[in-house]
Amino acid sequence: MPHLDLLAAEQQWWKTEGIAISDTIDRAGTPGVRMFDKLGRRIDEILYPREYQTMLRKGYRSGVVWRALEENSLIPTYLLMYTISFHDPGVCCPYTVSLGTAVPLAKYGSAETQAHFLPPLLRKDDSVWQGATWMTEIGGGSDLGAAVNTIAKPAADGWRLTGDKYFASNAAAELAVAAARPEGAPPSVRGLALFLVPRCRKDDRLNYFLRRLKDKIATRSVPTGEIELRDSEAYLLGQADSGIYLILEVLNLSRVANSVVSVALAQRAMADALAYAECRTAFGKRILDLPLLRRQFDDRLKSLRSAFALAWESVRLLDQVWMERPPYSERYHLFRLVAHLAKYWTAEFAVDTAKWAMEVHGGLGTLAEYGAERWLREAMILAIWEGTPHRQILDGLEVMERKQAHKMLFAQLAEIAPAGELQEMESEVQRLLNLPPQQKEAEAEAVFRRLAVLSADQLSRKYPH
Ligand SMILES: Cc1cc2nc3c(=O)[nH]c(=O)nc-3n(C[C@H](O)[C@H](O)[C@H](O)COP(=O)(O)OP(=O)(O)OC[C@H]3O[C@@H](n4cnc5c(N)ncnc54)[C@H](O)[C@@H]3O)c2cc1C
Secondary structure (H helix, E strand, O other): OOOHHHHHHHHHHHHHHHHHHHHHHHHHOOOEEEEEOOOOOEEEEEEOOHHHHHHHHHHHHHOOOHHHHHOOOOHHHHHHHHHHHOOOOOOHHHHHHHHHHHHHHHHHOOHHHHHHHHHHHOOOOOOOOOOOEEOOEOOEOOOHHHHOOOEEEEEOOEEEEEEEEEEEEOOOOOEEEEEEEEOOOOOOHHHOEEEEEEOEOOOOOEOEEEEEEOOOOOOOOOOEEEEEEEEEEEEEEOOHHHHHHHHHHHHHHHHHHHHHHHHHHHHHHHHHHHHHHHHOEEOOEEHHHOHHHHHHHHHHHHHHHHHHHHHHHHHHHHHHHOOOOOOOOHHHHHHHHHHHHHHHHHHHHHHHHHHHHHHHOHHHHHOHHHOHHHHHHHHHHHHHOOOOHHHHHHHHHHHHHHHOHHHHHHHHHOOOOOHHHHHHHHHHHHHHHOOOHHHHHHHHHHHHHHHHHHHHHHHOOOOOO
């Protein structure tokens, strides 16, 4: 397998150094912010311990961002994320949003913007810049068309952005992509454009301000804050009137990352549960050998393989279409459906598995020192960011309805799955799509869930165990 040595080295580093750093960061909670320097100038510096930088920079050096553009493939990026998130799901957020900055810049930035900003994002040493992807505002993340109030005004040398971003991960990144509405654009999702926003202005003063950091239940390896854009220097990516497509391309990179991270988290929670069940005894046996628990382990292992297959199928498809621009191919729409199924189902599976792994530990599972509680906290966030389950279901419905993406999915599955099962599922999907709009939304979850499980189970035949 290509990159095997890279992944083995990454794994080894986490065992010898990374795990201890990650545990400390998680237990330490939200870091402080130094807002002013000694001369009273705004600096908005996040006060993580030095070891945090060691952990964070390791993934960048290994190539979680630069390899995608140098090797012209997303496979190494997602392989690295899978390996890293087995130990720390949260630290994959900075990597994902940095990728989500580098890719649209490489695809849609002007030659001048690329020449200035891309090389620092792709550095292979510790001076690498980080990216960020800021869409969500106080009005909510699901309905971006209504909730994005950040305004973009044209300026002689680019654009100026003013507005507040309410959930902004990697809050001190050197460069961010942000959704904003050019003055006079329609008040819907079609009026949004995507802009590149550097941390520092041309005169070196701060270009955006960090109001505060969020005190979160998990993903403490990424600082998430509130950002104030105040006449901030910005550069338009692509055409203003196709901004929503670019925003969705950024989100899709994250949704696939989220799927990979969810599967790794579930695998980690199961590995910890297994290690515990091999040692703990009850009723004269290792608890692993008690029939009820043994069956649960067997069933969950099968589901893990299915979840992995679904996540990896989304990686494989994205790797084929990530350089496409609108108007997209049919394959792109197939990818979108698989990405919604994967984001939805793998996160649900991760939450359920983390809860179960805690139960296997019994009361000890609720204690921080056993680790199981952390996986449950982390998993809860995976289900919400990058679009909640509701969003995945409704967007999945849309791509089936408007682009007939389910037909492409069924055609692909037909090569590996029994015909009867597929036909039954296909008529269930068709029945849903034929319902009146309100009823269709109300009844979508059960069908979407069955479609996700069926796809995952059938795809698992494709991947070696
Ligand atoms: C730790 C963390 C970090 C984050 N980092 C970032 C970041 O870096 N950049 C960024 O842009 N965002 C970020 N987010 C925001 C995240 O993307 C949003 O939380 C998410 O998109 C949901 O938006 P919301 O929280 O505003 O919920 P809302 O949109 O207010 O939704 C509230 C509830 O209503 C449901 N709902 C909405 N519409 C429908 C519908 N049509 N049908 C049924 N139910 C519906 C939602 O699913 C949800 O359950 C982050 C979030 C977290 C928790």
